[in-house]
Amino acid sequence: MDANGRIVSFAYRLNRQYFPAPGWVEQDPVNLWRNVRITLKKAIEESRIDLTGIASAGVTNQRETVLVWDRKTGRPLYNAIVWQDKRTSRRIKDLDEETSNSIMKTTGLRPDSYFSASKIQWLLENVEGLRKKMADGDVSFGTVDSWIIWNLNGSVNRSITVTDHSNASRTMLYDIAKLRWNPDLLDIFGGISETSLPEVMSSGSAEYGYISKDTSAIFDGREVPITADIGDQQSALFGQGCFNPGDVKATYGTGTFILSNAGTEVPQTSGTLLRTIFYSISGRELSYALEGSILASGSVLRWLQNSLHLFRSAKDIEDAAEKLKSNDGVYFVPAFSGLGSPYWDQDARGLFIGLTESTTADHLARSVLESEVYMATDVIMEIEKEIGRNIAKIRCDGGGSRSDFLMQFQADIANAEVLVPESSETTALGSAYLSGLVSGLWKSKDEIRELWRLKKVYRPVMSEEERKRNYVGWKDAVKRCMGWHPNI
Numbered sequence: 001m002d003a004n005g006r007i008v009s010f011a012y013r014l015n016r017q018y019f020p021a022p023g024w025v026e027q028d029p030v031n032l033w034r035n036v037r038i039t040l041k042k043a044i045e046e047s048r049i050d051l052t053g054i055a056s057a058g059v060t061n062q063r064e065t066v067l068v069w070d071r072k073t074g075r076p077l078y079n080a081i082v083w084q085d086k087r088t089s090r091r092i093k094d095l096d097e098e099t100s101n102s103i104m105k106t107t108g109l110r111p112d113s114y115f116s117a118s119k120i121q122w123l124l125e126n127v128e129g130l131r132k133k134m135a136d137g138d139v140s141f142g143t144v145d146s147w148i149i150w151n152l153n154g155s156v157n158r159s160i161t162v163t164d165h166s167n168a169s170r171t172m173l174y175d176i177a178k179l180r181w182n183p184d185l186l187d188i189f190g191g192i193s194e195t196s197l198p199e200v201m202s203s204g205s206a207e208y209g210y211i212s213k214d215t216s217a218i219f220d221g222r223e224v225p226i227t228a229d230i231g232d233q234q235s236a237l238f239g240q241g242c243f244n245p246g247d248v249k250a251t252y253g254t255g256t257f258i259l260s261n262a263g264t265e266v267p268q269t270s271g272t273l274l275r276t277i278f279y280s281i282s283g284r285e286l287s288y289a290l291e292g293s294i295l296a297s298g299s300v301l302r303w304l305q306n307s308l309h310l311f312r313s314a315k316d317i318e319d320a321a322e323k324l325k326s327n328d329g330v331y332f333v334p335a336f337s338g339l340g341s342p343y344w345d346q347d348a349r350g351l352f353i354g355l356t357e358s359t360t361a362d363h364l365a366r367s368v369l370e371s372e373v374y375m376a377t378d379v380i381m382e383i384e385k386e387i388g389r390n391i392a393k394i395r396c397d398g399g400g401s402r403s404d405f406l407m408q409f410q411a412d413i414a415n416a417e418v419l420v421p422e423s424s425e426t427t428a429l430g431s432a433y434l435s436g437l438v439s440g441l442w443k444s445k446d447e448i449r450e451l452w453r454l455k456k457v458y459r460p461v462m463s464e465e466e467r468k469r470n471y472v473g474w475k476d477a478v479k480r481c482m483g484w485h486p487n488i
Protein backbone atom coordinates (compact mmCIF):
# COMPACT_ATOMS: atom_id res chain seq x y z
CA MET A 1 0.00 0.00 0.00
CA ASP A 2 1.31 3.47 -0.80
CA ALA A 3 1.21 6.66 1.24
CA ASN A 4 -2.07 7.64 -0.46
CA GLY A 5 -3.74 4.54 0.96
CA ARG A 6 -3.92 2.85 -2.45
CA ILE A 7 -3.18 -0.83 -2.84
CA VAL A 8 -0.07 -1.18 -5.02
CA SER A 9 -0.19 -4.95 -5.31
CA PHE A 10 -2.21 -7.77 -3.87
CA ALA A 11 -1.81 -11.53 -3.47
CA TYR A 12 -4.29 -14.06 -2.11
CA ARG A 13 -4.36 -17.73 -1.19
CA LEU A 14 -7.04 -19.80 0.47
CA ASN A 15 -5.98 -21.74 3.57
CA ARG A 16 -7.11 -25.32 3.34
CA GLN A 17 -9.41 -26.36 6.20
CA TYR A 18 -9.78 -29.87 7.64
CA PHE A 19 -12.94 -31.25 9.24
CA PRO A 20 -11.75 -34.36 11.11
CA ALA A 21 -15.06 -34.87 12.98
CA PRO A 22 -18.49 -33.17 12.97
CA GLY A 23 -18.05 -29.67 14.37
CA TRP A 24 -14.23 -29.81 14.27
CA VAL A 25 -12.32 -27.32 12.08
CA GLU A 26 -8.52 -27.36 11.75
CA GLN A 27 -5.77 -25.83 9.64
CA ASP A 28 -2.17 -26.93 9.12
CA PRO A 29 0.17 -24.32 10.74
CA VAL A 30 3.03 -25.11 8.37
CA ASN A 31 0.75 -24.61 5.39
CA LEU A 32 -0.56 -21.37 6.89
CA TRP A 33 2.96 -20.01 7.21
CA ARG A 34 3.86 -21.23 3.71
CA ASN A 35 0.84 -19.35 2.34
CA VAL A 36 1.98 -16.17 4.09
CA ARG A 37 5.46 -16.51 2.53
CA ILE A 38 4.09 -17.21 -0.94
CA THR A 39 1.63 -14.32 -0.91
CA LEU A 40 4.24 -11.94 0.48
CA LYS A 41 6.65 -12.91 -2.29
CA LYS A 42 4.00 -12.59 -4.97
CA ALA A 43 2.77 -9.20 -3.74
CA ILE A 44 6.34 -7.86 -3.65
CA GLU A 45 7.22 -9.22 -7.09
CA GLU A 46 4.08 -7.84 -8.68
CA SER A 47 4.53 -4.41 -7.11
CA ARG A 48 7.75 -3.74 -9.08
CA ILE A 49 8.70 -1.17 -6.47
CA ASP A 50 12.07 -0.08 -5.18
CA LEU A 51 12.34 -2.18 -2.04
CA THR A 52 14.28 0.48 -0.16
CA GLY A 53 11.06 2.49 -0.16
CA ILE A 54 9.20 0.06 2.14
CA ALA A 55 8.55 1.87 5.43
CA SER A 56 7.15 -1.00 7.48
CA ALA A 57 4.88 -4.04 7.55
CA GLY A 58 1.71 -4.83 9.48
CA VAL A 59 0.08 -8.15 10.37
CA THR A 60 -3.61 -8.91 10.65
CA ASN A 61 -5.19 -12.30 11.21
CA GLN A 62 -8.18 -14.55 11.84
CA ARG A 63 -8.67 -14.33 15.60
CA GLU A 64 -9.27 -16.87 18.41
CA THR A 65 -7.72 -19.77 16.43
CA VAL A 66 -5.15 -21.52 18.64
CA LEU A 67 -1.73 -22.87 17.66
CA VAL A 68 0.81 -24.65 19.78
CA TRP A 69 4.46 -25.22 18.90
CA ASP A 70 7.75 -26.34 20.34
CA ARG A 71 9.91 -23.34 21.14
CA LYS A 72 13.14 -25.19 20.52
CA THR A 73 12.37 -26.67 17.13
CA GLY A 74 9.64 -24.32 15.93
CA ARG A 75 7.55 -27.38 15.06
CA PRO A 76 3.79 -27.28 15.57
CA LEU A 77 2.58 -29.85 18.12
CA TYR A 78 -0.96 -30.05 16.76
CA ASN A 79 -3.02 -28.55 13.96
CA ALA A 80 -4.41 -25.06 14.47
CA ILE A 81 -7.84 -25.34 16.12
CA VAL A 82 -9.91 -22.83 14.20
CA TRP A 83 -12.29 -20.30 15.75
CA GLN A 84 -15.29 -22.11 14.21
CA ASP A 85 -14.40 -25.40 15.92
CA LYS A 86 -17.08 -26.71 18.31
CA ARG A 87 -15.26 -29.60 20.03
CA THR A 88 -15.16 -27.76 23.36
CA SER A 89 -18.84 -26.79 23.54
CA ARG A 90 -19.43 -29.32 26.31
CA ARG A 91 -16.63 -27.80 28.39
CA ILE A 92 -18.24 -24.39 28.11
CA LYS A 93 -21.66 -25.76 29.07
CA ASP A 94 -20.15 -27.19 32.23
CA LEU A 95 -19.11 -23.74 33.49
CA ASP A 96 -21.25 -22.72 36.46
CA GLU A 97 -23.15 -19.46 36.47
CA GLU A 98 -20.78 -17.68 38.80
CA THR A 99 -17.76 -18.51 36.60
CA SER A 100 -19.62 -17.50 33.45
CA ASN A 101 -20.53 -14.16 34.97
CA SER A 102 -17.00 -13.52 36.08
CA ILE A 103 -15.68 -14.42 32.60
CA MET A 104 -18.08 -11.89 31.06
CA LYS A 105 -17.06 -9.23 33.55
CA THR A 106 -13.31 -9.74 33.16
CA THR A 107 -12.90 -10.58 29.48
CA GLY A 108 -15.95 -8.84 27.96
CA LEU A 109 -16.78 -12.12 26.19
CA ARG A 110 -19.74 -14.41 26.42
CA PRO A 111 -18.44 -17.91 27.32
CA ASP A 112 -18.34 -19.93 24.10
CA SER A 113 -16.13 -22.52 22.43
CA TYR A 114 -15.53 -19.85 19.73
CA PHE A 115 -12.82 -18.26 21.89
CA SER A 116 -9.30 -19.60 22.51
CA ALA A 117 -9.43 -20.61 26.20
CA SER A 118 -11.21 -23.96 26.00
CA LYS A 119 -9.25 -24.87 22.85
CA ILE A 120 -5.98 -24.53 24.79
CA GLN A 121 -7.41 -26.67 27.57
CA TRP A 122 -8.39 -29.31 25.01
CA LEU A 123 -4.82 -29.37 23.66
CA LEU A 124 -3.40 -29.76 27.17
CA GLU A 125 -5.72 -32.67 27.81
CA ASN A 126 -5.37 -34.43 24.46
CA VAL A 127 -1.87 -33.89 23.06
CA GLU A 128 0.42 -36.42 24.59
CA GLY A 129 3.30 -34.98 26.61
CA LEU A 130 2.14 -31.38 26.14
CA ARG A 131 1.58 -30.61 29.81
CA LYS A 132 5.05 -31.85 30.71
CA LYS A 133 6.60 -29.85 27.88
CA MET A 134 4.71 -26.76 29.09
CA ALA A 135 6.06 -27.31 32.62
CA ASP A 136 9.57 -27.49 31.11
CA GLY A 137 9.02 -24.13 29.42
CA ASP A 138 9.28 -25.55 25.90
CA VAL A 139 5.82 -24.71 24.62
CA SER A 140 4.30 -21.61 23.00
CA PHE A 141 0.58 -21.16 22.64
CA GLY A 142 -0.46 -18.40 20.34
CA THR A 143 -3.09 -17.04 18.01
CA VAL A 144 -2.36 -16.89 14.28
CA ASP A 145 -0.63 -13.49 14.55
CA SER A 146 1.79 -14.89 17.16
CA TRP A 147 2.69 -17.77 14.87
CA ILE A 148 3.18 -15.55 11.82
CA ILE A 149 5.25 -12.91 13.61
CA TRP A 150 7.34 -15.59 15.33
CA ASN A 151 8.12 -17.05 11.92
CA LEU A 152 8.63 -13.68 10.23
CA ASN A 153 11.09 -12.83 12.99
CA GLY A 154 12.90 -16.12 12.37
CA SER A 155 12.51 -16.83 16.08
CA VAL A 156 13.52 -20.47 16.45
CA ASN A 157 15.57 -20.71 19.64
CA ARG A 158 14.25 -17.41 20.92
CA SER A 159 11.65 -17.74 23.60
CA ILE A 160 9.57 -14.65 22.84
CA THR A 161 6.14 -14.91 21.35
CA VAL A 162 3.96 -11.85 20.99
CA THR A 163 0.41 -10.82 20.36
CA ASP A 164 -1.45 -7.52 20.63
CA HIS A 165 -4.28 -6.21 22.82
CA SER A 166 -6.97 -6.80 20.18
CA ASN A 167 -6.05 -10.48 19.74
CA ALA A 168 -5.48 -11.12 23.45
CA SER A 169 -8.96 -9.76 24.13
CA ARG A 170 -10.41 -12.67 22.09
CA THR A 171 -8.79 -15.49 24.06
CA MET A 172 -11.22 -15.38 27.04
CA LEU A 173 -8.14 -15.37 29.27
CA TYR A 174 -7.36 -11.65 29.20
CA ASP A 175 -8.55 -8.92 31.56
CA ILE A 176 -9.60 -6.11 29.22
CA ALA A 177 -9.60 -3.45 31.95
CA LYS A 178 -6.37 -4.36 33.77
CA LEU A 179 -4.65 -5.38 30.53
CA ARG A 180 -3.13 -8.63 31.77
CA TRP A 181 -3.67 -12.39 31.58
CA ASN A 182 -6.10 -13.35 34.33
CA PRO A 183 -4.55 -15.99 36.64
CA ASP A 184 -7.94 -17.40 37.73
CA LEU A 185 -8.93 -18.04 34.12
CA LEU A 186 -5.57 -19.66 33.36
CA ASP A 187 -6.36 -22.07 36.22
CA ILE A 188 -9.95 -22.68 35.18
CA PHE A 189 -8.97 -23.57 31.62
CA GLY A 190 -6.63 -26.41 32.43
CA GLY A 191 -3.85 -24.73 34.40
CA ILE A 192 -2.24 -22.85 31.51
CA SER A 193 1.15 -21.48 32.50
CA GLU A 194 1.46 -17.77 31.82
CA THR A 195 4.96 -18.21 30.41
CA SER A 196 3.59 -20.37 27.60
CA LEU A 197 1.39 -17.47 26.44
CA PRO A 198 2.53 -14.58 24.25
CA GLU A 199 3.62 -11.24 25.59
CA VAL A 200 0.80 -8.77 24.93
CA MET A 201 1.90 -5.57 23.18
CA SER A 202 0.20 -2.52 21.72
CA SER A 203 -1.36 -3.12 18.30
CA GLY A 204 0.77 -0.34 16.84
CA SER A 205 4.26 -0.73 18.25
CA ALA A 206 7.89 -0.50 17.22
CA GLU A 207 8.67 -3.63 19.26
CA TYR A 208 7.54 -6.37 16.88
CA GLY A 209 10.98 -6.81 15.38
CA TYR A 210 11.72 -7.35 11.70
CA ILE A 211 10.91 -9.59 8.81
CA SER A 212 14.29 -11.22 9.13
CA LYS A 213 16.73 -11.93 6.34
CA ASP A 214 16.87 -15.61 7.14
CA THR A 215 13.09 -15.89 7.06
CA SER A 216 12.78 -14.60 3.55
CA ALA A 217 14.95 -13.47 0.75
CA ILE A 218 11.86 -11.67 -0.51
CA PHE A 219 13.12 -8.24 0.44
CA ASP A 220 16.57 -8.59 -1.09
CA GLY A 221 18.14 -9.08 2.29
CA ARG A 222 16.57 -5.93 3.78
CA GLU A 223 15.08 -6.31 7.24
CA VAL A 224 11.65 -4.70 7.12
CA PRO A 225 10.29 -3.52 10.50
CA ILE A 226 6.96 -4.99 11.63
CA THR A 227 5.10 -2.19 13.39
CA ALA A 228 1.52 -3.43 13.70
CA ASP A 229 -0.40 -6.49 14.78
CA ILE A 230 -4.20 -6.37 15.01
CA GLY A 231 -7.06 -8.89 14.78
CA ASP A 232 -8.84 -8.82 11.43
CA GLN A 233 -12.17 -7.38 12.57
CA GLN A 234 -10.67 -4.61 14.64
CA SER A 235 -8.34 -3.93 11.72
CA ALA A 236 -11.31 -3.52 9.39
CA LEU A 237 -12.89 -1.04 11.85
CA PHE A 238 -9.63 0.91 11.72
CA GLY A 239 -9.35 0.56 7.93
CA GLN A 240 -12.88 1.97 7.58
CA GLY A 241 -11.79 5.07 9.50
CA CYS A 242 -14.33 4.40 12.30
CA PHE A 243 -12.48 6.60 14.77
CA ASN A 244 -15.49 8.18 16.49
CA PRO A 245 -17.55 6.43 19.18
CA GLY A 246 -20.68 5.00 17.55
CA ASP A 247 -19.10 4.52 14.08
CA VAL A 248 -20.07 1.08 12.75
CA LYS A 249 -18.64 -1.32 10.17
CA ALA A 250 -19.78 -4.73 8.95
CA THR A 251 -17.37 -7.19 7.32
CA TYR A 252 -18.90 -10.03 5.32
CA GLY A 253 -16.26 -12.78 5.18
CA THR A 254 -16.25 -16.39 6.35
CA GLY A 255 -18.48 -15.06 9.10
CA THR A 256 -19.91 -11.55 9.43
CA PHE A 257 -18.52 -9.27 12.10
CA ILE A 258 -20.13 -6.00 13.05
CA LEU A 259 -18.13 -3.68 15.26
CA SER A 260 -18.86 -0.31 16.69
CA ASN A 261 -16.25 2.05 18.16
CA ALA A 262 -17.00 2.26 21.92
CA GLY A 263 -14.45 4.89 22.98
CA THR A 264 -11.64 4.77 25.49
CA GLU A 265 -13.48 3.36 28.54
CA VAL A 266 -14.49 -0.30 28.92
CA PRO A 267 -18.08 -0.29 27.60
CA GLN A 268 -21.09 -1.78 29.37
CA THR A 269 -23.44 -4.18 27.59
CA SER A 270 -26.44 -6.28 28.46
CA GLY A 271 -24.54 -9.38 27.35
CA THR A 272 -25.69 -10.12 23.81
CA LEU A 273 -22.78 -8.14 22.34
CA LEU A 274 -19.11 -8.70 23.05
CA ARG A 275 -16.89 -6.03 24.59
CA THR A 276 -13.48 -6.16 23.08
CA ILE A 277 -10.30 -4.14 22.61
CA PHE A 278 -10.35 -2.21 19.34
CA TYR A 279 -6.67 -1.19 19.07
CA SER A 280 -3.86 0.41 21.00
CA ILE A 281 -0.82 2.44 20.05
CA SER A 282 2.23 2.31 22.33
CA GLY A 283 2.05 4.81 25.10
CA ARG A 284 -0.58 6.90 23.29
CA GLU A 285 -4.03 5.37 23.18
CA LEU A 286 -6.27 2.34 23.66
CA SER A 287 -9.87 2.05 22.46
CA TYR A 288 -12.65 -0.47 22.93
CA ALA A 289 -15.36 -1.80 20.61
CA LEU A 290 -18.72 -3.50 20.84
CA GLU A 291 -18.92 -6.53 18.58
CA GLY A 292 -21.55 -8.83 17.19
CA SER A 293 -19.99 -12.01 15.77
CA ILE A 294 -21.90 -14.07 13.22
CA LEU A 295 -20.10 -17.37 12.96
CA ALA A 296 -21.02 -18.46 9.43
CA SER A 297 -21.96 -16.42 6.37
CA GLY A 298 -19.52 -16.46 3.41
CA SER A 299 -18.54 -19.99 4.42
CA VAL A 300 -22.10 -21.04 3.54
CA LEU A 301 -21.60 -19.78 -0.03
CA ARG A 302 -18.54 -22.04 -0.30
CA TRP A 303 -20.60 -24.92 1.08
CA LEU A 304 -23.28 -24.38 -1.62
CA GLN A 305 -20.53 -24.55 -4.25
CA ASN A 306 -18.07 -27.14 -2.94
CA SER A 307 -20.20 -29.54 -0.93
CA LEU A 308 -23.63 -29.32 -2.53
CA HIS A 309 -22.24 -28.51 -6.02
CA LEU A 310 -25.26 -26.33 -6.73
CA PHE A 311 -23.36 -23.29 -8.02
CA ARG A 312 -19.95 -22.58 -9.50
CA SER A 313 -19.19 -19.20 -7.93
CA ALA A 314 -20.45 -16.53 -5.57
CA LYS A 315 -21.56 -14.59 -8.65
CA ASP A 316 -23.73 -17.56 -9.76
CA ILE A 317 -25.37 -17.55 -6.33
CA GLU A 318 -26.11 -13.85 -6.60
CA ASP A 319 -27.50 -14.25 -10.13
CA ALA A 320 -29.76 -17.09 -8.95
CA ALA A 321 -31.05 -15.01 -6.03
CA GLU A 322 -31.81 -12.08 -8.30
CA LYS A 323 -33.99 -14.19 -10.58
CA LEU A 324 -36.63 -14.15 -7.83
CA LYS A 325 -38.73 -11.21 -6.72
CA SER A 326 -38.87 -12.48 -3.12
CA ASN A 327 -37.84 -15.47 -1.00
CA ASP A 328 -41.38 -16.92 -1.37
CA GLY A 329 -41.31 -17.79 2.33
CA VAL A 330 -38.04 -19.80 2.19
CA TYR A 331 -35.56 -18.95 4.95
CA PHE A 332 -32.12 -20.25 5.82
CA VAL A 333 -30.41 -19.96 9.22
CA PRO A 334 -26.61 -20.37 8.98
CA ALA A 335 -26.07 -22.01 12.37
CA PHE A 336 -23.30 -24.36 11.16
CA SER A 337 -21.20 -23.51 14.25
CA GLY A 338 -24.14 -22.73 16.50
CA LEU A 339 -25.39 -19.15 16.70
CA GLY A 340 -23.24 -16.23 17.84
CA SER A 341 -24.52 -12.71 18.52
CA PRO A 342 -27.12 -11.98 19.66
CA TYR A 343 -28.48 -15.51 20.29
CA TRP A 344 -25.41 -17.34 21.65
CA ASP A 345 -26.67 -20.87 21.24
CA GLN A 346 -23.95 -23.49 20.77
CA ASP A 347 -26.60 -26.16 20.08
CA ALA A 348 -28.32 -24.41 17.19
CA ARG A 349 -27.69 -25.97 13.79
CA GLY A 350 -28.27 -24.82 10.20
CA LEU A 351 -31.78 -24.93 8.78
CA PHE A 352 -33.73 -24.37 5.55
CA ILE A 353 -37.42 -23.87 6.19
CA GLY A 354 -40.50 -23.03 4.13
CA LEU A 355 -39.69 -25.54 1.37
CA THR A 356 -42.40 -26.70 -1.03
CA GLU A 357 -42.30 -28.62 -4.29
CA SER A 358 -41.95 -25.34 -6.14
CA THR A 359 -38.77 -24.48 -4.23
CA THR A 360 -35.75 -24.30 -6.55
CA ALA A 361 -32.02 -23.89 -6.10
CA ASP A 362 -32.62 -20.17 -6.71
CA HIS A 363 -34.63 -20.03 -3.49
CA LEU A 364 -31.81 -21.71 -1.60
CA ALA A 365 -29.35 -19.16 -3.02
CA ARG A 366 -31.60 -16.27 -2.13
CA SER A 367 -32.34 -17.47 1.39
CA VAL A 368 -28.62 -17.97 2.07
CA LEU A 369 -27.75 -14.44 0.91
CA GLU A 370 -30.71 -12.98 2.78
CA SER A 371 -29.63 -14.75 5.96
CA GLU A 372 -26.35 -12.80 5.94
CA VAL A 373 -28.37 -9.60 6.01
CA TYR A 374 -30.86 -10.70 8.67
CA MET A 375 -28.10 -11.82 11.00
CA ALA A 376 -26.22 -8.54 10.54
CA THR A 377 -29.44 -6.62 11.17
CA ASP A 378 -30.03 -8.53 14.43
CA VAL A 379 -26.66 -7.24 15.62
CA ILE A 380 -27.18 -3.69 14.38
CA MET A 381 -30.44 -3.54 16.33
CA GLU A 382 -28.59 -4.69 19.47
CA ILE A 383 -25.94 -2.01 19.00
CA GLU A 384 -28.70 0.58 18.61
CA LYS A 385 -30.18 -0.57 21.93
CA GLU A 386 -26.80 -0.37 23.65
CA ILE A 387 -25.86 3.07 22.39
CA GLY A 388 -29.41 4.43 22.64
CA ARG A 389 -29.73 5.78 19.10
CA ASN A 390 -30.38 4.70 15.54
CA ILE A 391 -27.52 3.77 13.29
CA ALA A 392 -28.00 5.78 10.12
CA LYS A 393 -24.91 4.63 8.24
CA ILE A 394 -23.11 1.29 8.07
CA ARG A 395 -19.69 1.01 6.43
CA CYS A 396 -19.51 -2.38 4.74
CA ASP A 397 -16.60 -4.40 3.42
CA GLY A 398 -15.34 -7.95 2.84
CA GLY A 399 -16.29 -10.28 -0.02
CA GLY A 400 -20.04 -9.82 0.52
CA SER A 401 -19.79 -6.07 -0.06
CA ARG A 402 -19.12 -6.78 -3.75
CA SER A 403 -22.68 -8.03 -4.12
CA ASP A 404 -25.20 -5.35 -5.12
CA PHE A 405 -28.02 -7.66 -4.12
CA LEU A 406 -26.66 -8.18 -0.63
CA MET A 407 -25.82 -4.51 -0.02
CA GLN A 408 -29.21 -3.23 -1.24
CA PHE A 409 -31.01 -5.82 0.87
CA GLN A 410 -28.88 -4.80 3.86
CA ALA A 411 -29.86 -1.13 3.41
CA ASP A 412 -33.53 -2.18 3.12
CA ILE A 413 -33.71 -4.54 6.09
CA ALA A 414 -31.58 -2.42 8.47
CA ASN A 415 -33.26 0.75 7.15
CA ALA A 416 -29.90 2.51 7.01
CA GLU A 417 -27.51 3.84 4.38
CA VAL A 418 -24.88 1.30 3.42
CA LEU A 419 -21.55 2.82 2.41
CA VAL A 420 -19.08 0.69 0.47
CA PRO A 421 -15.56 2.08 0.13
CA GLU A 422 -13.43 1.84 -3.01
CA SER A 423 -11.31 -0.82 -1.42
CA SER A 424 -13.12 -3.83 -0.02
CA GLU A 425 -9.81 -4.95 1.55
CA THR A 426 -10.25 -2.74 4.61
CA THR A 427 -8.95 -5.50 6.90
CA ALA A 428 -5.52 -5.28 5.28
CA LEU A 429 -5.74 -1.48 5.11
CA GLY A 430 -6.34 -1.15 8.87
CA SER A 431 -3.16 -2.97 9.75
CA ALA A 432 -1.21 -1.05 7.10
CA TYR A 433 -2.51 2.28 8.44
CA LEU A 434 -1.57 1.36 11.98
CA SER A 435 1.86 0.24 10.83
CA GLY A 436 2.37 3.47 8.90
CA LEU A 437 1.27 5.58 11.88
CA VAL A 438 4.03 3.99 13.95
CA SER A 439 6.69 4.16 11.23
CA GLY A 440 5.89 7.80 10.51
CA LEU A 441 4.23 7.47 7.09
CA TRP A 442 1.21 9.33 8.48
CA LYS A 443 1.15 11.76 11.37
CA SER A 444 -2.38 11.24 12.65
CA LYS A 445 -5.65 9.38 12.28
CA ASP A 446 -7.11 12.53 10.70
CA GLU A 447 -4.74 12.09 7.76
CA ILE A 448 -5.88 8.48 7.48
CA ARG A 449 -9.56 9.40 7.61
CA GLU A 450 -8.97 11.61 4.56
CA LEU A 451 -7.83 8.54 2.61
CA TRP A 452 -11.24 6.79 2.89
CA ARG A 453 -12.95 6.88 -0.52
CA LEU A 454 -16.59 6.04 -1.17
CA LYS A 455 -17.37 3.67 -4.03
CA LYS A 456 -21.12 3.30 -3.71
CA VAL A 457 -23.96 4.16 -1.38
CA TYR A 458 -27.11 2.01 -1.07
CA ARG A 459 -30.25 3.69 0.32
CA PRO A 460 -33.29 1.89 1.74
CA VAL A 461 -36.20 1.67 -0.71
CA MET A 462 -38.28 -1.18 0.81
CA SER A 463 -41.64 -0.30 2.35
CA GLU A 464 -41.96 -0.52 6.12
CA GLU A 465 -44.62 -3.21 5.73
CA GLU A 466 -42.46 -5.43 3.55
CA ARG A 467 -39.45 -4.96 5.81
CA LYS A 468 -41.46 -6.04 8.84
CA ARG A 469 -42.99 -9.04 7.07
CA ASN A 470 -39.58 -10.28 5.95
CA TYR A 471 -38.00 -9.80 9.35
CA VAL A 472 -40.80 -11.52 11.29
CA GLY A 473 -40.34 -14.62 9.09
CA TRP A 474 -36.63 -14.60 9.87
CA LYS A 475 -37.14 -14.41 13.64
CA ASP A 476 -39.52 -17.32 13.42
CA ALA A 477 -36.99 -19.42 11.48
CA VAL A 478 -34.24 -18.67 14.04
CA LYS A 479 -36.44 -19.87 16.90
CA ARG A 480 -36.89 -23.22 15.17
CA CYS A 481 -33.18 -24.00 14.76
CA MET A 482 -32.16 -23.27 18.34
CA GLY A 483 -31.22 -26.06 20.77
CA TRP A 484 -31.09 -28.63 17.97
CA HIS A 485 -27.88 -30.52 18.73
CA PRO A 486 -27.14 -30.76 22.43
CA ASN A 487 -24.41 -33.40 22.16
CA ILE A 488 -21.57 -31.86 20.18
Ligand SMILES: O=P(O)(O)OC[C@H](O)CO
Pocket (backbone or CB within 6 Å): 061, 062, 063, 064, 083, 231, 232, 233, 253, 254, 255, 293
Ligand atom coordinates in the same frame (compact mmCIF):
# COMPACT_ATOMS: atom_id res chain seq x y z
O1 LIG B 1 -11.83 -16.36 9.18
P1 LIG B 1 -12.08 -14.89 8.95
O2 LIG B 1 -10.94 -14.21 8.26
O3 LIG B 1 -13.44 -14.56 8.41
O4 LIG B 1 -12.04 -14.13 10.38
C1 LIG B 1 -12.43 -14.66 11.48
C2 LIG B 1 -12.58 -13.78 12.68
O5 LIG B 1 -11.42 -13.15 13.10
C3 LIG B 1 -13.15 -14.65 13.74
O6 LIG B 1 -13.39 -13.97 14.90
